Amino acid sequence: MGLSEKKILIVDDDEAVRDSLRALLMSAGFSVCDFGSARAVLDAGAIEGGCLIADIRMPDMDGLELQEELNRRGSEWPVIVVTGHGDVPLAVRAMKAGAVDFIEKPYDDDVLLEAVRRAVVSRPRKLEVTDTDKDSKARLAALTARERDVLGHVIAGRPNKLIAFELGISPRTVEIHRAHLMEKMCVKSLPELVRLALVAGIEPAPATREQTN
Amino acid sequence: MPQSNRSRERLEALLATAVDGIVIIDKAGLVQVYSPACERLFGYTSNEVVGRNVKMLMPSPYHERHDDYLGHYRDTGEKRIIGIGREVVGRRKDGSTFPMYLSVGDGSFEGEATFVGIIHDISDRHRAEQRVAELQSELLHVTRLSAMGQMASALAHELNQPLTANMNYIKAALRLSEGEHDPVLVRELLTKAAAQTTRAGDIIRRLRDFIEKGQSVHVAENLNEVVEEALDLALVGAADANVKVLRDLAHGLPTVSIDKIQIQQVVHNLVRNAIEAMQGCRVAQLTISTRMQDRGAVIVSVEDTGAGLAPDVFEKLFQPFVTTKDTGMGIGLSVCRSIIEAHRGRIWAEADAMTGGTKFMFQLPVREGAVNGFV
Numbered sequence: 189m190g191l192s193e194k195k196i197l198i199v200d201d202d203e204a205v206r207d208s209l210r211a212l213l214m215s216a217g218f219s220v221c222d223f224g225s226a227r228a229v230l231d232a233g234a235i236e237g238g239c240l241i242a243d244i245r246m247p248d249m250d251g252l253e254l255q256e257e258l259n260r261r262g263s264e265w266p267v268i269v270v271t272g273h274g275d276v277p278l279a280v281r282a283m284k285a286g287a288v289d290f291i292e293k294p295y296d297d298d299v300l301l302e303a304v305r306r307a308v309v310s311r312p313r314k315l316e317v318t319d320t321d322k323d324s325k326a327r328l329a330a331l332t333a334r335e336r337d338v339l340g341h342v343i344a345g346r347p348n349k350l351i352a353f354e355l356g357i358s359p360r361t362v363e364i365h366r367a368h369l370m371e372k373m374c375v376k377s378l379p380e381l382v383r384l385a386l387v388a389g390i391e392p393a394p395a396t397r398e399q400t401n
Numbered sequence: 402m403p404q405s406n407r408s409r410e411r412l413e414a415l416l417a418t419a420v421d422g423i424v425i426i427d428k429a430g431l432v433q434v435y436s437p438a439c440e441r442l443f444g445y446t447s448n449e450v451v452g453r454n455v456k457m458l459m460p461s462p463y464h465e466r467h468d469d470y471l472g473h474y475r476d477t478g479e480k481r482i483i484g485i486g487r488e489v490v491g492r493r494k495d496g497s498t499f500p501m502y503l504s505v506g507d508g509s510f511e512g513e514a515t516f517v518g519i520i521h522d523i524s525d526r527h528r529a530e531q532r533v534a535e536l537q538s539e540l541l542h543v544t545r546l547s548a549m550g551q552m553a554s555a556l557a558h559e560l561n562q563p564l565t566a567n568m569n570y571i572k573a574a575l576r577l578s579e580g581e582h583d584p585v586l587v588r589e590l591l592t593k594a595a596a597q598t599t600r601a602g603d604i605i606r607r608l609r610d611f612i613e614k615g616q617s618v619h620v621a622e623n624l625n626e627v628v629e630e631a632l633d634l635a636l637v638g639a640a641d642a643n644v645k646v647l648r649d650l651a652h653g654l655p656t657v658s659i660d661k662i663q664i665q666q667v668v669h670n671l672v673r674n675a676i677e678a679m680q681g682c683r684v685a686q687l688t689i690s691t692r693m694q695d696r697g698a699v700i701v702s703v704e705d706t707g708a709g710l711a712p713d714v715f716e717k718l719f720q721p722f723v724t725t726k727d728t729g730m731g732i733g734l735s736v737c738r739s740i741i742e743a744h745r746g747r748i749w750a751e752a753d754a755m756t757g758g759t760k761f762m763f764q765l766p767v768r769e770g771a772v773n774g775f776v
Contacts, residue, residue: 202562204597208569211590215576245558272561294565297572360681 194238198222199229201246216301226254239266239307244278252282266307276345290379324388327373335369340393343385422520426455430471444494460492483507500527563600570594609739621656624691631665635672644676649690655767667737671703671761678707697767706758718750
């Protein structure tokens with residue numbers, strides 16, 4: 189089945205973001221159906237959707253709740269979650285709940301389109317072991333204990349400074365560990381890293397020294 | 402023992418043991434009695450004061466006016482301080498002044514009109530009040546900074562929307578223009594992209610308005626004190642960064658008419674940036690200096706020994722969203738520039754050829770009224 193035959197569904201409460209995303213997807217040859225709220229998606233009922241791109245922060249019902257509701261209704265749509273600044277913990281939750289990918293705003297168009305293609309073509313329902321993930325455990329084994337610690341905090345969405353505080357090392361050292369582990373895990377972006385780490389069974393590290401999250 | 406001797410002894414015992422200073426003057430203002438406590442308060446011995454005009458214990462302008470006050474009371478009988486008491490300022494032998502509570506009573510002594518002044522030193526109370534005021538101002542400062550932090554975070558989120566939309570429209574237009582395309586559609590996409598840029602600009606303008614119109618109060622301040630306070634605050638938690646701090650603050654700078662909190666925000670920002678720039682550096686030295694520039698301006702500089710900035714970064718350093726930090730938003734320095742420009746000043750950065758680090762400087766006008774046009 190060709191890429192263009194299935195609609196890409198977009199849900200975002202910001203009209204400009206929604207309209208521009210539709211323009212971008214259409215310029216890349218996709219057909220698009222967009223919604224201004226999570227409720228509108230649910231009301232639309234059964235659409236032959238290629239994938240759903242959902243903004244995580246929306247009033248009323250957010251992207252995460254929408255995803256849970258779709259799961260409950262047995263939806264087949266692969267969900268790509270779009271997050272804003274500092275929403276990594278939310279994105280990790282979304283991925284654990286079955287989102288196939290997450291993308292940080294503002295994003296590169298190639299990154300977004302690649303994620304959409306991957307979702308439409310392979311239709312991974314959730315975090316499944318695919319070809320690229322097969323050796324994730326092997327890559328993980330190459331990490332030092334410290335790099336593994338840092339990884340746990342990175343996928344918990346903590347910034348370098350906070351990780352440094354948690355581990356009692358300097359932020360500069362965290363940066364170096366982070367660069368090394370990205371290299372060893374063969375990933376270029378945070379979403380890729382989170383995805384791979386979750387597939388490999390790494391859990392986000394709980395905060396030990398923070399008072400509140 | 403004669404009665405008069407007994408009462409004189411009692412008076413002397415009273416004067417010698419009273420904790421508060423007691424001064425008795427005649428109607429011309431000449432000191433008749435000067436108690437031992439006064440010697441401690443003013444630094445003059447009794448011999449130096451008794452028989453002389455009491456105005457020697459007062460700083461200007463009371464020093465010049467006291468004779469007139471006495472004359473006014475003599476002529477009109479109008480009581481301004483007598484029987485009431487108030488906070489005034491005393492002048493010590495070394496010329497320094499201190500706050501005191503003075504209560505004055507009038508009566509007659511050995512047949513002559515006299516005035517009795519009781520002097521209570523309130524320096525301690527003043528110091529305590531000053532400290533409270535300082536702490537309040539610090540608290541205000543911290544509150545303001547944290548409000549700024551929260552705003553920056555909210556702003557980051559808000560700006561994401563137009564930036565994302567802008568990028569989408571432009572990339573869509575680019576994609577379309579690569580093949581056979583409808584120029585009207587491409588044009589439409591680019592027009593929408595421009596509108597999103599305007600939207601982002603409006604958000605920044607709101608931020609500037611918040612800073613510039615947000616109850617800015619310009620008061621004559623001692624620049625060195627302002628800088629030092631901000632520095633101390635910015636260095637909190639920097640101890641583990643092993644940064645050596647050099648203070649090179651010029652003496653005798655004129656006061657500057659500024660919004661202290663805002664200027665401290667700028668200093669705070671520059672110092673934190675400098676510390677961050679030196680993370681992991683072998684030599685980490687922060688130099689903060691103030692100096693007079695000709696043409697009625699003072700300059701504050703914050704210098705680090707970090708790795709320095711790329712030449713192309715310098716030009717756009719103070720623009721919003723330009724950052725060299727992994728997690729930076731590129732907002733701090735653009736806010737700094739708004740503040741300094743609102744003070745009719747200038748802010749810029751230079752590379753330091755000697756250390757390889759970076760030197761941030763800002764200039765503020767000295768002349769009073771130079772910032773009056775700013776509301």
